[in-house]
Amino acid sequence: MVHFTAEEKSSITSTWGKVNVEETGGEALGRLLVVYPWTQRFFDSFGNLSSASAILGNPKVKAHGKKVLTSLGDAVKNLDNLKGTFSKLSELHCDKLHVDPENFRLLGNVLIVVLAIHFGKEFTPEIQAAWQKLVAGVATALAHKYH
Amino acid sequence: MFVIPSRLNAPQCLRKDHGISKASMQKRNRERLLVVYPWTQRFFDSFGNLSSASAILGNPKVKAHGKKVLTSLGDAVKNLDNLKGTFSKLSELHCDKLHVDPENFRLLGNVLIVVLAIHFGKEFTPEIQAAWQKLVAGVATALAHKYH
Numbered sequence: 001m002v003h004f005t006a007e008e009k010s011s012i013t014s015t016w017g018k019v020n021v022e023e024t025g026g027e028a029l030g031r032l033l034v035v036y037p038w039t040q041r042f043f044d045s046f047g048n049l050s051s052a053s054a055i056l057g058n059p060k061v062k063a064h065g066k067k068v069l070t071s072l073g074d075a076v077k078n079l080d081n082l083k084g085t086f087s088k089l090s091e092l093h094c095d096k097l098h099v100d101p102e103n104f105r106l107l108g109n110v111l112i113v114v115l116a117i118h119f120g121k122e123f124t125p126e127i128q129a130a131w132q133k134l135v136a137g138v139a140t141a142l143a144h145k146y147h
Numbered sequence: 148m149f150v151i152p153s154r155l156n157a158p159q160c161l162r163k164d165h166g167i168s169k170a171s172m173q174k175r176n177r178e179r180l181l182v183v184y185p186w187t188q189r190f191f192d193s194f195g196n197l198s199s200a201s202a203i204l205g206n207p208k209v210k211a212h213g214k215k216v217l218t219s220l221g222d223a224v225k226n227l228d229n230l231k232g233t234f235s236k237l238s239e240l241h242c243d244k245l246h247v248d249p250e251n252f253r254l255l256g257n258v259l260i261v262v263l264a265i266h267f268g269k270e271f272t273p274e275i276q277a278a279w280q281k282l283v284a285g286v287a288t289a290l291a292h293k294y295h
Contacts, residue, residue: 034273035280052274109257113276116264123265125182126200132183 002137004079008130015115015127016076024118025069026062028111030055036106042099068107075138082141090145101143108135175265177213178204179258187251216255223286230289238293249291256283 004012033040034052043049046060055061071089078085093099112131116123181188182200191197194208203209219237226233241247260279264271 031273031276035277052272052277056273109260112257113260113264113271116261117268117271120265120268123261124200125179125204128179128261129183129200 002079002082002133002140004130004133007126008133009079011127011130012076012079012134015119015123015131016073018119019069019115021069021073022062022066024111024114025065025067027056027065028107028114029065029068030058030061031110031114032103032107033061035110036103039103039106042097042103069111072111072138075134075141079134079137082137083144086138086141087145090142093142094146101139101146104139104142105136108132108139111135175213176217176255176259176262177209178206179262180255181209183258184251184254187254190245190247190251217259220259220286223282223289227282227285230285231292234286234289235293238290241290242294249287249294252287252290253284256280256287259283 033043033049033055040049043061043064046058046064048054048058049061071086074085075082093101093104112128112135115131116128119127181191181197181203188197188203191209191212194206194212196202196206197209219234222233223230241249241252260276260283263279264276267275
């Protein structure tokens with residue numbers, strides 16, 4: 001189980017408080033689809049994903065990015081119980097969506113890059129360390145119910 | 148996958164067109180690796196004080212070695228069509244003498260991407276990020292190529 005220190009929790013929650021969930025979610029998911037193009041296979045119904053600008057402007061990508069990041073907000077509120085928080089989503093991603101868990105790690109790293117772009121120098125090494133721990137914990141929690 | 152030839156120039160254009168000091172970027176990249184992934188400190192026993200984030204960030208040996216590592220990445224940028232050849236000797240060194248798990252090359256690559264994102268902000272577009280992710284993945288693979 002991931003254990004966060006008081007400082008790490010504070011880094012995560014204070015960063016989260018300044019995040020625009022809709023914008024950041026759309027950007028993170030959009031970047032995932034551009035930087036790791038094979039991830040587009042999970043989003044066949046999303047329409048035009050034929051170029052970076054098509055992806056970044058796609059309203060379904062933005063909406064789904066918001067959904068994904070809202071879910072990360074649950075993680076931020078439940079840092080001591082990531083596995084429980086993501087239990088149902090883990091089953092969904094395994095049984096229905098058939099998503100390779102490696103993709104959760106990729107999305108986590110893309111989110112870190114988006115945060116780095118937004119916060120610049122405020123995204124200190126210590127804050128990055130806390131967030132890397134969080135995204136790794138979320139990726140593990142999402143893979144936990146796989147069988 | 149959409150391959151745009153101009154993406155190959157993205158790493159070079161970022162490095163040349165912007166006044167970001169190479170030295171400062173090198174230092175920050177190495178510092179971050181040691182802070183974010185603390186087990187990597189095990190390879191740098193002789194570096195002195197790495198006991199806290201601020202100790203790492205202020206450590207002159209970290210700064211010097213970061214410069215060495217990123218200078219080597221500069222060779223990659225000049226030899227994008229022959230990464231394996233470029234890193235052949237370094238690969239042997241990291242396997243036979245330094246005993247570094249190749250996973251750490253991927254971690255350093257990702258930390259470098261974050262440092263670039265911090266420096267360039269919105270200029271670090273998805274397309275530019277994609278080109279750099281491809282580069283750091285290629286370098287990590289090249290560095291692991293001579294492992295046995």
